[in-house]
Amino acid sequence: MSKKFYIGIDIGGSNCAVIASTESMKILDRIQFSTETIRGPEFAINNLLKHASTIVGKISGYTLAAIGISCGGPLNTKKGFILSPPNLPGWDNIHITKIVQDELNAPAFLQNDANACALAEWHYGAGKGTNNMVFLTFGTGMGAGLILNGKLYTGTNDSAGEIGHVRLAKNGPIGYNKNGSFEGFCSGAGIKRLAENIISEKMDNGKKVSFIKNRDELQKLTAKELAEAANAGDGTALKIFQISAKYLGMGISILIDIINPERIVVGSIFYRYPDLFKSICNDIIKKEALESAANACEIVPSALGESIGDYASLSVALNGKQLQEL
Structure with missing residues (x-):
């Protein structure tokens, strides 16, 4: 039976990052890129999917267990929608969990960035x-x-x-x-x-x-x-x-x-x-x-300092099922 790994997706107004880790938070890979909000959500989402797919394709001996997405609100975390955050113009009613799940074939969970950071500091910081x-x-x-x-x-x-x-x-x-x-x-x-x-x-x-x-x-x-x-x-x-x-x-x-x-x-x-x-x-x-x-x-x-965004999105992946029950 292969070991599990997790993907964290940190969506910010300036930069986005895709991070892979083991269950014990050993970082396996990481890619960061500019959000370029002026080019709209499709550009950034396509980049997220491309980089996430690249990372998943490079990791052998592990099975992707879950994906955690951290993003500024407002959000509908239960249904997985990004609802027009002020720092992400044009990101209106984006069903981000479905988009990511369909691409990576693993359950995806969404959480407000402050909540995700709280989880990260609580568990690891x-x-x-x-x-x-x-x-x-x-x-x-x-x-x-x-x-x-x-x-x-x-x-x-x-x-x-x-x-x-x-x-x-x-x-x-x-x-x-x-x-x-x-x-x-x-x-x-x-x-x-x-x-x-x-x-x-x-x-x-x-x-x-x-x-x-x-x-x-x-x-x-x-x-x-x-x-x-x-x-x-x-x-x-x-x-x-x-x-x-x-x-x-x-x-x-x-x-x-x-x-x-x-x-x-x-x-x-x-x-x-x-x-x-x-x-x-x-x-x-x-x-x-x-x-x-x-x-x-x-x-x-x-x-967790400057690494908190990575830990935050990965914490959402690792705790996604419990968060859905809140």
């Missing part, structure tokens, strides 16, 4: 050993994956964990189509908008910013460049991250009060630059969250 944990994406956007009482919790219609939509301030950068939202303050796009507002005001008042020469450079500024300036000690960049850290603490405090988790795992930007957030974030949690619940909860960076 910083959430191991917990019964109640939260994963926060803190990347291009802000979303949460919830593990409650030892199970992934997705809500009534796959909408649980959309913490980025919560308004934390009357005014602030727009995120998730809402001024002052958690995502507006705590996401790559939100931090960029916050920086544009603060630096533009400085420029209007004739003040200089060391890492930005003009408004053209400001438009091209990335959260990574801003973090590098903050780590180099630039006061303006540090102020921007201090604001983001404050609202990260406020958002986490809400989660602590409502969910009472053992651990909150934060990915992407927090994982890369924890020292820009930890002190202020922890101070806010001490002030805002219930003391007993806050004392019972650890705030930690992702343990």
Whole structure:
């Protein structure tokens, strides 16, 4: 009897990846390519199928057991549909599980990317050993994956964990189509908008910013460049991250009060630059969250780091049947 292997498909607005692994998460092969959203879903899906078929064809001595697909929402995970995610224009009502199953002749399962990342950290990363944990994406956007009482919790219609939509301030950068939202303050796009507002005001008042020469450079500024300036000690960049850290603490405090988790795992930007957030974030949690619940909860960076997308999609493949029963 041949051994089993699994395929993970990670669909993102910028890049897609196809990963093969054994049941013990030994990576057998991996291919990454640009999504090129401007060319529409058919282009990316054809590439996914081509690369997945290539990988499957190269692996001998194993039988393909299942395929896991991780993608930003909204989704219908039970029926396997991608429903117009904002970062994937034109991906409207795509029956992705059927398309993949028909091509690869194995069961395919779909899950929201934040939920898939929560599963990955819970099984293989910083959430191991917990019964109640939260994963926060803190990347291009802000979303949460919830593990409650030892199970992934997705809500009534796959909408649980959309913490980025919560308004934390009357005014602030727009995120998730809402001024002052958690995502507006705590996401790559939100931090960029916050920086544009603060630096533009400085420029209007004739003040200089060391890492930005003009408004053209400001438009091209990335959260990574801003973090590098903050780590180099630039006061303006540090102020921007201090604001983001404050609202990260406020958002986490809400989660602590409502969910009472053992651990909150934060990915992407927090994982890369924890020292820009930890002190202020922890101070806010001490002030805002219930003391007993806050004392019972650890705030930690992702343990899977830049590989979390691979582990996330593979976790969906390995746990697909159980997820369908939620």
